[in-house]
Amino acid sequence: MGFTSALEELRNLEETSLLSMGCEALDRLIGGGLRPKAFYLFYGNRQSGVDELLHRLLVLSTLPREMGGLDGKAVYINCGNYRIERTTLDFNLLTGLSKAYGLDPTEVLERIHVVCAFSPEQEEEAALKVRHLVEVDDSIRLVAFHNISRLFTTDSRSLNQRARITLLQRIVFETWRSCAERDIVFVATCRPLKETGSRIPPPEGGGYLRHMATIIVYLKRLRDDAYAAHLMKHPNLPQRKISFTFQGGGGLGRITGSFRTRFQEELRELEGSFIKALRDPGRREAFNRLVEAWGSEQGAMSYANIPSVLDVMLLTAVLDNRKRIEELAEQMSEALSRLAAGRLRR
Amino acid sequence: MADSLESIPGVGPSTAKKLRDGGYVDIESLAVAPVLELMERTGIGFALAQRIIMWAREKIGWDVVSAKELYEKRSKMLRCTTGCRSLDKLLGGGIETQSLTEFIGPYAVGKTQICFTLCVTSQLPVDKGGLDGMVVYLDTEGTFSPERVHQIAEHWGLDPQRVLENIYVGRVYTSDHQMILVDHLPEYVDMSRVKLLIVDSIISHFRGEYVGRESLASRQQKLNRHLHALARLAEAYNLAVVVTNQALADPSQIYGNPNRPAGGNIMAHACTHRIWIQKGKNNTRIAKLIDSPSLPESVARFVITEKGIEDCED
Numbered sequence: 035m036g037f038t039s040a041l042e043e044l045r046n047l048e049e050t051s052l053l054s055m056g057c058e059a060l061d062r063l064i065g066g067g068l069r070p071k072a073f074y075l076f077y078g079n080r081q082s083g084v085d086e087l088l089h090r091l092l093v094l095s096t097l098p099r100e101m102g103g104l105d106g107k108a109v110y111i112n113c114g115n116y117r118i119e120r121t122t123l124d125f126n127l128l129t130g131l132s133k134a135y136g137l138d139p140t141e142v143l144e145r146i147h148v149v150c151a152f153s154p155e156q157e158e159e160a161a162l163k164v165r166h167l168v169e170v171d172d173s174i175r176l177v178a179f180h181n182i183s184r185l186f187t188t189d190s191r192s193l194n195q196r197a198r199i200t201l202l203q204r205i206v207f208e209t210w211r212s213c214a215e216r217d218i219v220f221v222a223t224c225r226p227l228k229e230t231g232s233r234i235p236p237p238e239g240g241g242y243l244r245h246m247a248t249i250i251v252y253l254k255r256l257r258d259d260a261y262a263a264h265l266m267k268h269p270n271l272p273q274r275k276i277s278f279t280f281q282g283g284g285g286l287g288r289i290t291g292s293f294r295t296r297f298q299e300e301l302r303e304l305e306g307s308f309i310k311a312l313r314d315p316g317r318r319e320a321f322n323r324l325v326e327a328w329g330s331e332q333g334a335m336s337y338a339n340i341p342s343v344l345d346v347m348l349l350t351a352v353l354d355n356r357k358r359i360e361e362l363a364e365q366m367s368e369a370l371s372r373l374a375a376g377r378l379r380r
Numbered sequence: 381m382a383d384s385l386e387s388i389p390g391v392g393p394s395t396a397k398k399l400r401d402g403g404y405v406d407i408e409s410l411a412v413a414p415v416l417e418l419m420e421r422t423g424i425g426f427a428l429a430q431r432i433i434m435w436a437r438e439k440i441g442w443d444v445v446s447a448k449e450l451y452e453k454r455s456k457m458l459r460c461t462t463g464c465r466s467l468d469k470l471l472g473g474g475i476e477t478q479s480l481t482e483f484i485g486p487y488a489v490g491k492t493q494i495c496f497t498l499c500v501t502s503q504l505p506v507d508k509g510g511l512d513g514m515v516v517y518l519d520t521e522g523t524f525s526p527e528r529v530h531q532i533a534e535h536w537g538l539d540p541q542r543v544l545e546n547i548y549v550g551r552v553y554t555s556d557h558q559m560i561l562v563d564h565l566p567e568y569v570d571m572s573r574v575k576l577l578i579v580d581s582i583i584s585h586f587r588g589e590y591v592g593r594e595s596l597a598s599r600q601q602k603l604n605r606h607l608h609a610l611a612r613l614a615e616a617y618n619l620a621v622v623v624t625n626q627a628l629a630d631p632s633q634i635y636g637n638p639n640r641p642a643g644g645n646i647m648a649h650a651c652t653h654r655i656w657i658q659k660g661k662n663n664t665r666i667a668k669l670i671d672s673p674s675l676p677e678s679v680a681r682f683v684i685t686e687k688g689i690e691d692c693e694d
Contacts, residue, residue, distance in 0.1 A: 036561075036568050037516070040499075040547035044526035071522055200591045207588025211553050214522050241639075242587055244487035245626045248522055267488035269496075270528030272684065273663075 053176065053219055054102030056090050059278040063265050064249055067102070070175070070217040073210050073246060077224045077237040078253035083261040084223045086280060087253065088178055089124055091221055093131040095176035096145045101135070104219070106175030107145045109167055111160050113181045115152040121181045123148065147174075154185050154201055161205040165212045177213055179222035182206070183239025187225075199240040206246050226252065234264055297332055301325060320362050327354060385410075388435055390428065398422040399432075403564035406571070410436035412612035421563075454478070460576065460620055461509030463497045463536075464689045466680035470669050471653065474509060477575065477620040480611055480650060482582075484625040484641040485657035490665045490684050491624040492523050494657075495578045497688030498622060499547055500532045502576040511620065513575025514546045516565065520558060520584050524549055535687040548574075555585035555602065562609050571617045579610070582623040583642045600646050607650035623651070664692050 052067030061067045068074055068091070078084040092110055097103025114121030128146075129139035147167055151157035168174050186202045206222075213220035224243070226235040234252055237244060244250065250267040256277060264275045305312065305321070312318050331351045385396040385404075402421035404410050410418070410432055418429040445453075459474035468474045475481050475498065483491045499517065504510025517524055526544055533543040548569050552558045558579075565571065583603075590599030614621040625647060627639040641647060641654070648654070654671040660681060667680045681692045 037548040037550045039545050040517070040524070040526045040529060040549050041541060041544035043524070043549050044530065044544055047526060073522065197592065203588055204591045207585070210522075210588075214551075215553055241486065241627060241629050242584075245581070245584060246521060246588070247487070250488065269492055269523045269525040270531070273488070 050217070051099050051104065052102075053091070053095055053104050055087065056094055056102070057278050057280060059276050060087075060263060063263055063271075063274070063276050064251065064268065065271055068219045068221065070104075070219050071214045072248040073213070073220040073222070075222050075224065075237060075243065075247035075250045076253060077226055077250070079225060079255075081255050082253045083255060083280065084253050085124070085180070086127065088180055088221065088223050089127045090131060090280070091176060092146055092178060093128060093135060093137070093142055095219070096137065096142050097135060104175035106173050107147065107171060108176040108178060109147045109149065109164055109174055111157075111164065111177070111179045111182075112148065112150045113157050113160070113179060113185055115185070119181060119184045121184065123180070147171075151185070154198055157182075157185055158201055158205055161208045164209055168212050168216060168218060172216070174216075174218060176219045176221065177209060179209065179220075181224060182222040183224045183237075183243060186240075187238045199242075202239060203242045206243055210246055222247075234266070236266075294332065297328075301328075320365075324355075324358060327358065388432055390431060395424060395428070398424060400567075403567060405566045407436045407439055408571075408616040409566050411440045412616045456618060458506065458511055458575070458618070458620070459509075460498065460502045460511045461504070462494065462689060463501050463687065464680070464682040465691050467667055467682055467689070468509075470655070470667060470675075470678050470680040472675045475576075475620045475622060476652070477511070477618050478614050479652035480607070480614060480621045480623060481653045481655070482623050482625055482641075482647070482651035483655050483657055484627060484670075486627040486639060486659075489657050489659060490682075490689065491657060492580055493528075493684050494689055495580045495622060495624065496525070496529050496532055498576060498578065499529050500536050500538065500543055500688065502620070503538065503543055503546055504536070511575035514548065514569070514573045515576045515578065516548045516550070516569060516574055518550045518552055518558060518561060518577075518579045520552045520579070520581055522551065523580065524551070531686060532688040552585070555589055555606075558585055559602070559606050559609070562606065562613070565613060574617065575619060577610070577613060577619050577621045579621075579623040581626055582606075583625050583647070587626070587642060600644060603643060604646045604650070607646065611650060665689075 047069075050070055052061075052069055054061055054067045064074075076084050076087055092108045094102065095104045095106055095108045098105050110123060112121055112123060125143075128143065132139040132142040149160045149163050149167075151160040164177055168177070182205070183202060186198045210220060212218070222243075224237050224239050227238045228235065237250065237252075244267075247267065248269065249265075252264040252266050254262045254264075256262050259279050260277055261279065262275060262277045265271060265273055267273075308321075312321055328351070331347060331354075335347050385391060385399050385406075386393065391399070399410070399422055402418070404413060404418070404422070413433060415426065415429050415433060418424070418433065419426060422429075424432075441449075458477045459472075460477075461468055461474045462471070471481070483494055485491055495517070499515050501509065502511045502513060502515055504512070506512050529544060529547065530540040533540040550561050550568075552561060561568070562579075565577075586599050586603050590596065610621050610623070613619055626642045628642040629638055641656070648671065651671070652673065653669065653675065656668045656670045658666050658668075660666040664681050664683050667682065669675055669677050669679075682689045683692050
């Protein structure tokens with residue numbers, strides 16, 4: 035309750051373990067990882083990587099400490115309704131990530147408490163539930179608010195938006211206090227305000243949210259799997275920008291490579307081992323036709339929705355291949371016999 | 381303090397204990413206490429409370445004084461450099477003791493960075509523009525960063541370990557906690573050595589706890605009490621008090637700056653010097669003195685560097 039010297043504070047900080055975000059560049063941007071008691075606000079548009087990052091944090095917080103986790107439980111608060119914004123907890127991603135980190139997905143899911151709020155009033159109640167949860171369960175190490183401000187900023191029915199924003203103030207304050215009094219990391223995501231030219235837009239949700247956040251990071255998607263992160267607010271680091279990619283278990287939670295890339299690798303290998311034989315234009319053409327046929331089948335298969343159709347296509351593919359191989363063999367033997375006839379005539 | 385509480389006429393050991401439990405550990409803190417607050421916190425009667433306060437005021441010489449004496453008292457006032465010449469100039473030479481200085485601005489504008497720099501510069505010797513004293517830092521937003529203070533101290537050529545040792549940090553989680561720490565400050569720390577008190581930020585808990593118009597009046601009353609407690613500390617112990625305040629977006633304002641300081645009139649009246657900070661071009665920061673009894677309105681520019689805050693290189 036009283037005072038400690040700043041030197042003691044520094045020593046305590048050196049001893050606390052940080053929560054990694056599973057990406058070294060990101061960790062370095064905010065000074066090594068997420069610190070307990072601090073409030074992190076990540077914001078960005080859809081597809082900006084914000085939602086994926088939140089899922090990663092949920093999984094990572096359950097990892098053992100030597101792997102960069104906090105070896106604890108997490109509370110996830112889903113704030114959104116269908117009409118305003120579909121904020122969803124992506125189980126595919128969660129299980130995929132758990133597998134990628136060598137964890138049992140069911141165990142990870144068991145360690146995540148989920149609280150849902152579909153209206154501003156429910157979100158206020160959710161904050162109280164979080165308070166209750168962290169009081170009861172002292173193994174909780176992360177509280178993650180998904181889209182904390184959306185319900186407050188877009189409801190057109192609301193006549194007095196300012197009164198609503200003050201409601202959000204209380205939610206932010208209560209949750210911050212619940213986390214700061216214990217050793218819990220508080221993470222929230224939100225969307226940016228409307229873009230204004232080339233400048234980076236501030237996070238939506240009012241001034242209080244921005245003031246209370248210890249660290250604010252803006253995320254943006256650059257290309258397919260490349261993202262940019264801007265550090266907007268930090269007590270001891272200057273504003274700067276990095277680009278990064280999510281590694282391991284990314285995308286839709288797939289841990290094996292896609293069939294398509296595997297297929298293309300296989301083809302390249304095949305082509306490599308028969309490089310000499312394929313110098314012949316005829317053979318090359320035959321090979322190309324084969325590749326084309328395989329490719330179109332693969333395409334058709336990936337777009338097919340019904341599994342039984344897939345089976346049929348597979349069978350057709352095998353038969354078709356067989357037929358084409360036979361045709362090729364026929365052509366070959368014909369060419370050989372013609373050659374033999376030519377030699378005899380001589 | 382030389383005079384103990386027992387030396388007050390009519391105060392025995394038991395009353396002295398009551399006073400100490402209420403947070404009044406020396407004559408100075410009694411001299412600046414309002415009668416009602418003293419009664420509320422110690423449970424003593426009106427007549428005794430009044431007598432104690434009168435005695436304490438006389439003892440310190442705070443009765444009716446001539447303006448000349450007041451001027452002499454003011455001349456004990458010290459100034460602490462902010463590390464940035466233009467900001468010092470704006471403040472008339474630095475942060476003053478015996479008064480409240482308020483820094484206001486939107487997020488990520490450098491309010492906390494100014495506080496960190498002051499944590500270091502206030503420990504410089506007096507002839508180098510410091511106060512040569514200890515610092516009390518009330519951190520309400522969880523932003524106090526010892527690493528950053530370490531870095532700034534290194535760049536000022538001070539021993540970072542010693543600098544950090546001289547900072548008392550109080551992490552505060554509610555407005556009541558914040559008020560209690562300030563009211564009972566003399567119990568926690570040796571006030572004769574403290575020269576700077578920072579509250580970063582003063583308003584956040586009040587804003588988070590008292591939500592909506594209906595609770596505005598009670599919030600402002602509490603805030604007022606808190607601010608006056610700070611002002612009394614500044615006066616009694618010759619302290620520099622620095623507070624930061626958040627900027628509030630006012631949607632009804634269509635033209636000009638839509639932001640205004642939080643805390644309303646109570647805040648505006650209590651703070652001696654109010655400085656508004658905003659972002660400028662090329663990552664610079666602009667500080668504007670918006671209210672001061674003795675200084676003209678002016679503008680200063682600074683940048684945030686490894687040394688804390690510094691002048692812009694123009």
